[in-house]
Amino acid sequence: MTSTTVPTITLSTSVAKDPGILVVGLAEASDGEVLVGLPDDLAKSFARALGTDLAELARQLGGSATPGRTVLVPAPAGLRVVVVGLGPIDVTPEQVRRATGAAVRVVAGLAAPAPKTVTISLETTEPEVIKGAVEGALLGAYSYRPIAPEVPGISQVTLVSPNKRPEARQALDLAVTTAKAVNTARDWVNTPANLLYPETFADAARSLARNARLSAEVWDEKALEKEGFGGILAVGGGSERKPRLVKLTYAPRGARFHLALIGKGITFDTGGLNLKPADGMYTMKTDMAGAAAVLATVAAIAELGLRIRVTGWASMAENMPSGSSYRPSDVLTMYGGTTVENGNSDAEGRLVMADALVKASEEHPNLVLDVATLTGACMVALGERVTGLMARDDATADLILDAAEAAGEQFWQLPIPEDARPKLESKVADLKSTANRYGGALTAAAFLSEFVPADIPWAHFDIAGPAFNEGNAYDYTPSGATGAAVRTLVALAHALAG
Known part of the structure; x- marks a missing residue:
């Protein structure tokens, strides 16, 4: 398709x-x-x-x-x-x-x-x-x-x-490659979930890697279990379609900066045992838009030949209710050993992302970014066309906001307040996956930040609003998948490559 x-x-x-x-x-x-x-x-x-x-x-x-x-x-x-x-x-x-x-x-x-x-x-x-x-x-x-x-x-x-002048041709080539990446992400997000699920999505990533001359590594359910990816396995445990973790690597000679990108790849989200209402489930094939953006971006960076090392990680799972589903109050052991009390099985994205964040951080990148259709709370705060940006430090946030402005995408920085992390305290685990209903986008970011070492710059993109346009087409934005965040990520990599 x-x-x-x-x-x-x-x-x-x-x-x-x-x-x-x-x-x-x-x-x-x-x-x-x-x-x-x-x-x-x-x-x-x-x-x-x-x-x-x-x-x-x-x-x-x-x-x-x-x-x-x-x-x-x-x-x-x-x-x-x-x-x-x-x-x-x-x-x-x-x-x-x-x-x-x-x-x-x-x-x-x-x-x-x-x-x-x-x-x-x-x-x-x-x-x-x-x-x-x-x-x-x-x-x-x-x-x-x-x-x-x-x-x-x-x-x-x-x-x-x-x-x-040559700069005109260079601008054209950059635009063509970027637009092609956006449209690749759009195609994946638009594909029905009975056709795009963890196994086929991973196969598509492998195909993309071959065409872009990237190295690809895929963890199937056996490899995930062997290495202890408790978040991905829990979320994907209720589905007959088993989860996957995909890594794409672009490592050109002379690269001095290592950028790690992590994408949420929930190919369909029913909410699990915390089942979504019917109307809220219809567009949930789009819950892998973060992974689509990350994978398409890595291929674009390779095609452009930018002198920057990039690893793209996509945590892929289907969140379904069944007798093997994970439950509210379950305690999960994440990759790396942190224990998490599951507060709500519809808060699955942060669990699959946490595993990948820890794994990506083991390579000590210079910057870690994660991209996810994570919270409805971010849509309540910023609407349907603005990406929520949360970062540990303002220098990192400013770098990303500059890239977003250059790319023409709307980003808005939200805080991670000091009181967010205490709301995630658990009596039975190292932390809980959810807090109360207030400031949900902020506590979700606080949760994710726990899985990236404090000495690594990190930022989180919540694209729940702009990833999918349920209305009519406008300007260059179609009805359906938009390819949100791809242009900003490519612009950021271009700036970091020098």
Whole structure:
């Protein structure tokens, strides 16, 4: 089950005579709305044929400079033009990313007998803006169609830019690799849980590793039991589909920084014996979005050839109720020996993550990050589009927030207050997995922090909100899986590699 074919994308310094479907912008300037990216010769021919300029015609059809507002304008000689709102004329990379995503989604939905070609002309010059435009186009072109016949999508995208320097091509290559990783994560998250479960997910990770020339190691249920991965085994114990732990390694010569990434890979979460309500279970195939992001990111970093060592860990299990399920009040012995009293079998993510955090820390990485659709509490606090960031120190948090800003993803730092850890005290174990209902995202982070040595910088991403879009598509974000955190992780690795 895969997405539609990823279009090829090229750079050009000018709009070709046959541009396919042309995308231009409408932006806010000091003297009103102005058209961006339309060549003078086309502007003159449009004015002669239409009796008005393209900007005015776009406005008559409902277009404006409002970010993402998109209209299709019929033009002379059969040419079709999409005019998309850019917002203020001094554009940011994220403005352009959203605009190209919105425009390309419109183009992808147009009826056509064959795949379409698109030319995007938005006067992109700076490398960061070029990268944003390319990412927006490729992410906006994404469509997941596992059963329906393939609809002709977009085969070719040309981005018009006057920048002829190598930096332009480098920006394009970085954007293509990043967008491909995002779409890989989206495909995995969108795949139904009867097709993607721990064994098949691990097989997919192995296949990804072979293609990216990464080393891969997989622990099956026997290996997990032999080495004492009590959290993963407990969570996966109720399912006939046995758990897995996957490790992908990228270790280029000369790398001085070691980044460890840990992803939650619950391929379906019923809540276990603390069964979720029916409505809350429908989207639980998405509970492996953290693992999908981590694995796709490692492959992207390898493809880019960044000089940074990266290990990606994915804890995979299916949380099901049965006679062999773990129970509330069970005491589990985690990898490394810490004992945990299980407070709620629907708080399973932190248990599988804890095992992997300890295992990853044994290699003494310079930075440990974990990514998980962990708590509904984070969604209550930050909504459906913002990732919650919790870190031990502000320097690490600032590093990640800078990467998120560069990538165009919304992150917000939350605290791990001093009173969070005492709430996890247990009378029968080293700690309890849950506390009371207040500040649930914060106590979950406090729990995870117990499994990373204090001398290793660590941060936690809670992507429960932004990992899956249950509403309509918008900008470059489709309905369904979004690939949340991939762009930030790639940007962070790029910054750390120097």
